[in-house]
Amino acid sequence: MKRNYFLLVCVFVLCLCGSILAQSSRRVIIDTDPGIDDAMAILLALNSPELKVEALTVVPGNVEAPQGLENALKLASLAGRCDLIISGGAQHPLNQKLITAQYWHGANGMGAVDLPALKCKADPRFGPDLIIELVHKYPHDITLIPVGPLTNIALAVSKDPSIVPLVKDIVIMGGSITGGNVNGAAEANIYNDPEAAAIVFNAGWMVTMIGSDVGERTLFLRKNQAELKAHPGPESDLIYKLTDYYLSSSEKSGYTGAAMYDPLAVGTVIDPSLVTLKEMHVDVETKGEFTRGETVANRMGYEEKNVLHGDHYEIDGLAPIKANSRVCTASDADRFVQLFVNRIKGK
């Protein structure tokens, strides 16, 4: 009798812990262009109890939209997560031709690694419509994590601006405040659809911006890869192979490791103490001769006000400028990369 009572108490405590954990999980939608670092970000999210992934929506970027959708479905198949809603979205950027990145991500976007067979099926809904639907279903509860060009998010907020105050948070991988990774000015996700990025930054919410400049100081190293090799499993083995490709191409370009671009955006939602954020106003340059796609950040919180005096202007004072972004300026790289490895190890 006593033993039965003890078992009952154990079951109750387990249920209670489970329900507390479920309540404290943050509902997220990952909008992705898979992509090696996208695959790392997605598997990190799926293995993190702090997050409840409500959907993956696919955007063209690193690869064309159909390849991206296939990659997302294969990743979910590998992770045994065919319960996930996965849908395609836009087929091209709003106002320019797509620029794909097989150069960095391999012919299939997955480091030329053959992903296991496709078991999961795509949801027929259009990605931006699905985002709108889920934000209304879970008002003030969804965190958007766009880790590709911002086309799908821009389409969603343009079609239904009422989602803006209903989104709990939006944490993007994109932009940079210290030069680009495409050219001197622009980061790839913003460069691939600057008009969409301008819509997203000006939508009226606070965008948390995890830029390429911080991603490039948050490196996955050969020693991290070796730790995964020592703990084999389907997901761990895949990340080992993907990072092999990614590390080789990064090393050829002079980096000592692979930039954790997309995973750091997911990491920021898992544990905000991993990054340092500073409020700034960010504009997206859509016209500049050398700077199209640059995220132009005002780090001072004001701009000079000029008044015409005769034939010239004079600075009359300073006009405060309201922040629309929390810009990541630093990360606790070692702690984050170890968190990533711990979550993938043995999976």
Ligand SMILES: [Ca+2]
């Ligand atoms: Ca990406």
